[in-house]
Ligand SMILES: Nc1ncnc2c1ncn2[C@@H]1O[C@H](COP(=O)(O)OP(=O)(O)OP(=O)(O)O)[C@@H](O)[C@H]1O
């Protein structure tokens with residue numbers, strides 16, 4: 001199959017699923033997403049020599065993706081909606097489908113053209129285009145009347161954390177199953193320093209740094225006992241820490257400490273227990289107060305935190321410490337033989353990873369304004385790990401993409417799919433089917449199924465390093481026959 | 493011995509848990525020498541090198557580098573002092589490129605220009621590595637991996653180079669080549685402690701040699717004399 005058509009089909013699947021399940025004006029956005037993905041994938045397959053070639057390639061892939069998106073719109077509008085008794089105006093559905101197709105084509109052309117630019121500009125341009133899309137999202141959201149802003153912000157909080165976890169798991173190769181603990185520590189630090197709980201009201205812009213520092217400190221404290229451990233043993237110990245932190249938060253609402261008969265603390269409420277801490281103060285900037293009813297400033301705040309973090313993480317990766325992480329990940333003994341201080345390198349991985357979770361926790365606490373121990377359970381750690389692994393360990397683009405897919409699937413797509421299927425079941429004439437509660441019974445299963453399928457189809461993650469892999473394969477072939485003649489003793 | 497030892501082991505005892513692997517090993521390596529440590533499987537050769545490079549701590553005895561004790565110094569500090577090891581089984585970084593593997597050898601250094609020079613020096617010793625700079629270490633052939641492991645240790649500007657079975661698993665042509673390179677490295681003024689199964693070749697390049705048997709030094713002499721020794725000939729050279 002032609003690689004452009006294949007790229008178009010893959011991008012189109014996203015467009016089709018989104019427009020089919022969500023319905024309505026999201027078709028335009030679905031078209032943009034499908035077109036962009038298709039165009040990127042197509043450009044990955046072949047070298048794009050010029051802007052002109054890029055436009056051609058992007059148009060082809062984008063239109064294929066757009067056609068699938070339109071198909072999704074039509075299935076939803078003409079087949080599903082009548083079944084669940086939603087009236088559908090044929091001309092409106094038709095216009096939506098056309099809109100999806102056009103947007104996919106436009107997105108395909110734009111991204112294709114950028115890929116056709118000469119070498120440094122094309123990467124920068126691609127980054128800029130995705131950045132602009134991220135900046136434009138709130139306006140698209142209100143333009144298309146999507147009302148997803150309150151879902152998008154938590155998604156971004158998780159992406160920020162996944163970026164931090166990627167340092168620990170992807171860069172340093174330390175399997176951490178209790179990463180949510182640092183999220184909790186960041187959030188609780190914020191709760192204690194900026195709420196009526198202790199009557200302290202430090203400004204958010206200071207608290208967020210303290211939260212990150214405290215999280216980093218706990219990263220070191222929790223990392224220290226795991227130093228001699230590796231692989232599965234390490235995973236189990238971190239799992240334990242992940243459990244201890246929320247349990248401690250749950251129980252530290254009545255602390256009494258007495259030493260030698262001197263009572264230092266009596267019935268001291270440190271964490272608020274199961275009720276947690278609320279209300280946590282919200283940030284304000286130059287007199288502007290962030291409000292829960294106004295999601296846009298929050299959106300840009302978390303987006304800014306993510307951009308800052310990516311910048312910082314890229315610097316880290318290319319630093320001496322980053323090189324020490326990759327050596328340690330590959331072979332601890334050899335790394336040590338190269339003069340790498342394993343203790344320091346490991347502890348800094350935990351500390352740096354925790355820092356970003358601390359940022360995320362501080363933001364989360366202020367955004368939600370009420371934190372309870374229940375929000376920081378094992379499920380958070382697991383979903384973050386899924387995000388990191390699905391996208392491609394150690395690859396920032398991959399982590400963001402994997403994170404977006406998993407988070408949107410979990411928060412928006414699967415619930416909406418549940419609604420659609422539930423509607424179909426309710427409107428069927430078969431009694432047994434009406435009794436099934438699809439939304440609650442099947443959502444987790446579908447989520448698990450999605451993960452299993454993804455990992456089977458692409459075990460190396462969504463964004464593997466294509467270029468490098470091709471290089472490797474070429475080299476394999478070139479050396480194969482040389483090896484037979486030169487190193488025969490080894491093969492015997 | 494003609495000059496003061498660069499490296500000296502005095503009555504070193506090393507354990508793996510309860511296993512007493514080195515039972516009082518003493519040896520010296522002089523400046524600019526090639527000294528070889530021969531012995532059969534499980535004699536404790538690798539354990540000796542690991543003890544010198546700080547990966548294992550001796551329970552008793554001393555390791556001295558230019559007269560200073562290093563037996564309680566952490567491994568990464570010993571590397572900083574110029575003792576580099578090409579470990580048994582190569583242990584290159586499989587997913588890093590050849591060049592990144594080599595640069596990892598220079599981890600403790602920050603002199604960019606000189607690192608670049610040393611890179612060229614290593615490519616001079618091992619032209620095959622230069623052809624494969626962008627290839628991942630894990631996809632190199634066994635012989636190339638061995639070259640990479642030696643080259644990587646060279647990138648640390650060693651004063652003492654510890655080589656653990658550099659000829660393991662190589663075809664005769666390549667074994668010859670590796671030993672020539674060892675000679676060349678030594679001629680650049682680098683002191684070498686060489687652990688080998690291939691006693692014949694090892695004694696060919698070495699100035700002196702030690703024979704290790706179940707954790708103890710049983711013989712030490714000039715390389716030529718060792719090669720002529722009846723017991724060595726029987727046990728390690730396969731000469732009846
Ligand atoms: N990690 C370990 N744990 C327990 N025992 C070990 C360990 N490594 C080595 N030993 C034991 O210590 C002894 C010496 O091992 P060493 O690896 O030093 O032998 P060697 O002389 O290098 O042998 P070879 O030529 O086969 O490499 C052996 O009896 C071995 O079983």
Ligand SMILES: [Mg+2]
Pocket residue numbers: 537538539580656
């Ligand atoms: Mg050995």
